[in-house]
Amino acid sequence: MGYYCCSQIPFSSTSFIIKNSSLSGATQVPTKGFCQPRVSIHPPANSKPPPKTPTFATVQEDKGLIMEASDDKSKLRIPHVLTVAGSDSGSGAGIQADLKACAARGVYCSTVITAVTAQNTVGVQGVHTVPEEFVEQQLKSVLSDMHVDVVKTGMLPSIGIVKVLHQSLKRFPVRALVVDPVMVSTSGDVLAGPSILDGFRVDLLPLADIVTPNLKEASALLGGVQLETVNDMRSAAKAIHDMGPRNVLIKGGDLAASLDAIDVFFDGENFYELRSSRIKTRNTHGTGCTLASCIAAELAKGSSMLSAVKVAKRYVETALDYSKDIAVGNGMQGPFDHLLKLKSNVHNSWKPRAFDPDDLFLYAVTDSGMNKKWGRSITDAVKHAIEGGATIVQLREKDAETRDFLESAKVCVKICRSHGVPLLINDRIDIALACDADGVHVGQSDMPVTVARALLGPEKIIGVSCKTPEQAHRAWIDGADYIGCGGVFPTNTKANNITVGLEGLKDVCASSKLPVVAIGGIGASNARSVMEIGVPTLKGVAVVSALFDRESVSVETLKLHELLKKTALSVK
Numbered sequence: 413m414g415y416y417c418c419s420q421i422p423f424s425s426t427s428f429i430i431k432n433s434s435l436s437g438a439t440q441v442p443t444k445g446f447c448q449p450r451v452s453i454h455p456p457a458n459s460k461p462p463p464k465t466p467t468f469a470t471v472q473e474d475k476g477l478i479m480e481a482s483d484d485k486s487k488l489r490i491p492h493v494l495t496v497a498g499s500d501s502g503s504g505a506g507i508q509a510d511l512k513a514c515a516a517r518g519v520y521c522s523t524v525i526t527a528v529t530a531q532n533t534v535g536v537q538g539v540h541t542v543p544e545e546f547v548e549q550q551l552k553s554v555l556s557d558m559h560v561d562v563v564k565t566g567m568l569p570s571i572g573i574v575k576v577l578h579q580s581l582k583r584f585p586v587r588a589l590v591v592d593p594v595m596v597s598t599s600g601d602v603l604a605g606p607s608i609l610d611g612f613r614v615d616l617l618p619l620a621d622i623v624t625p626n627l628k629e630a631s632a633l634l635g636g637v638q639l640e641t642v643n644d645m646r647s648a649a650k651a652i653h654d655m656g657p658r659n660v661l662i663k664g665g666d667l668a669a670s671l672d673a674i675d676v677f678f679d680g681e682n683f684y685e686l687r688s689s690r691i692k693t694r695n696t697h698g699t700g701c702t703l704a705s706c707i708a709a710e711l712a713k714g715s716s717m718l719s720a721v722k723v724a725k726r727y728v729e730t731a732l733d734y735s736k737d738i739a740v741g742n743g744m745q746g747p748f749d750h751l752l753k754l755k756s757n758v759h760n761s762w763k764p765r766a767f768d769p770d771d772l773f774l775y776a777v778t779d780s781g782m783n784k785k786w787g788r789s790i791t792d793a794v795k796h797a798i799e800g801g802a803t804i805v806q807l808r809e810k811d812a813e814t815r816d817f818l819e820s821a822k823v824c825v826k827i828c829r830s831h832g833v834p835l836l837i838n839d840r841i842d843i844a845l846a847c848d849a850d851g852v853h854v855g856q857s858d859m860p861v862t863v864a865r866a867l868l869g870p871e872k873i874i875g876v877s878c879k880t881p882e883q884a885h886r887a888w889i890d891g892a893d894y895i896g897c898g899g900v901f902p903t904n905t906k907a908n909n910i911t912v913g914l915e916g917l918k919d920v921c922a923s924s925k926l927p928v929v930a931i932g933g934i935g936a937s938n939a940r941s942v943m944e945i946g947v948p949t950l951k952g953v954a955v956v957s958a959l960f961d962r963e964s965v966s967v968e969t970l971k972l973h974e975l976l977k978k979t980a981l982s983v984k
């Protein structure tokens with residue numbers, strides 16, 4: 413009896429076990445939609461799948477399946493790719509690229525290491541093949557315990573390793589197999605000799621859902637035929653398809669005389685020419701591994717094959733374009749940045765400093781209406797507030813057009829950073845991300861703090877408006893950095909705002925584990941009374957109109973700063 417696991421709503425907290433008494437072992441074809449048997453590598457070795465065999469992408473309904481809720485509905489099963497490949501000490505390709513690609517695509521990745529290479533951007537200096545028994549042991553460890561959706565293969569340095577992989581896949585079936593027939597590294601070093609070709613042809617290709625050779629590898633698989641044109645690639649794709657894989661992607665990156673990078677995808681019936689613009693960069697080391705891993709990741713998430721291939725191509729193209737100027741190593745083949753994060757670090761010596769509650773001392777909150785009234789740009793408003801001694805700035809630009817807001821926010825980030833003053837964005841997580849602001853301020857009906865945190869990451873500052881001790885407690889649980897509590901006094905700046913008064917502020921401050929900034933109707937005339945409530949969590953005042961609905965922002969900010977300093981001394 414075969415047991416098959418399926419998530420009808422993929423990877424939701426509900427999982428099901430599918431029993432099918434008519435299915436046995438690894439010779440069954442996938443079924444409908446997300447309900448696929450945990451193997452798609454079913455045509456016996458050496459036999460070509462029948463032309464209409466439902467593929468991973470075009471599976472048919474199997475009426476014989478019975479679905480049962482599994483015992484543990486609380487467990488969230490996440491898509492899982494197992495990569496069987498070599499380690500690259502330079503981390504551009506191999507196992508390391510696979511891990512990064514899967515992480516970037518939001519998929520769990522386990523690893524079976526077939527070889528350890530001493531490698532950098534110059535080339536491969538050494539290869540240490542892992543004994544096949546130990547590769548088998550790694551395969552067993554992972555496949556017998558973890559629910560692997562898709563296996564992706566890279567460097568398979570010996571025929572023995574291909575054999576143990578083949579046996580392991582028969583013993584522990586998975587939903588799809590992606591074969592990247594790695595033979596030669598980007599630097600031209602041989603990673604798997606010609607003896608491996610038979611292993612691919614006999615043991616792996618008939619099991620593969622997709623095989624992704626580049627021109628050299630396709631040529632080697634076909635006994636050395638010349639591949640010089642897109643037509644040659646089509647013929648090669650067809651010939652390789654005849655070896656058993658359900659789909660073939662021939663990567664034409666090395667095709668001479670082509671402005672675009674053209675890959676040919678063949679699903680057994682139709683050919684697709686997938687074109688992308690060629691990116692001029694030395695940082696292409698690991699593109700093949702990454703592409704195959706990304707295809708595997710998308711398949712693990714439930715994509716059809718063609719859509720997985722298209723997403724993977726777009727992902728690699730984006731990453732290459734983003735990374736075209738980064739410099740790692742001195743050789744000809746640099747790695748690229750899978751997570752699209754490194755460039756900002758390279759070009760930006762600024763390091764985010766940890767949030768300091770004392771930053772809340774004089775919190776200047778801009779207002780688009782007031783800026784307009786006084787004929788000021790956002791950037792001038794921010795500059796003047798900083799001149800006057802604002803210790804943190806929030807851009808609260810309710811009426812700004814997104815494009816204008818973003819451009820101004822980028823300039824404000826630079827101004828604030830050059831003065832060591834944190835800059836937060838009101839409500840708009842997208843703008844905060846796009847301008848790399850220091851954080852956001854959200855209200856009770858804005859983006860929840862937990863979601864904002866997931867989007868912004870652990871380092872950014874998140875402030876949340878709270879009017880009650882319960883909200884303050886929630887803010888702390890959810891991972892906010894500070895609380896804005898108000899309206900302390902009536903205000904015209906925020907319509908229909910509930911005034912909590914000094915008593916309400918006191919209650920929130922007394923119960924809060926987070927630092928608090930008071931807001932609402934605060935200015936030079938009443939700031940002292942606010943700070944004098946004397947609860948240690950109260951760190952400062954946030955002010956809009958008393959700074960920005962005035963002729964001189966810097967003068968008003970300076971006045972309030974002086975007053976707060978004096979108050980702080982007397983309260984101590």
Ligand SMILES: Cc1ncc(COP(=O)(O)OP(=O)(O)O)c(N)n1
Binds near residue numbers: 858897931
């Ligand atoms: C420091 C600070 N505190 C409170 C608020 C108000 O935020 P919110 O409740 O989301 O209302 P809007 O500002 O979005 O109208 C704030 N902005 N800053």
Ligand SMILES: Cc1nc(C(=O)O)sc1CCOP(=O)(O)O
Binds near residue numbers: 931
């Ligand atoms: C933006 C805002 N939030 C408030 C809250 O109570 O959460 S009161 C407020 C407006 C504060 O402006 P002013 O300093 O001009 O009174």
Ligand SMILES: [Mg+2]
Binds near residue numbers: 838839853854855858
């Ligand atoms: Mg808001």
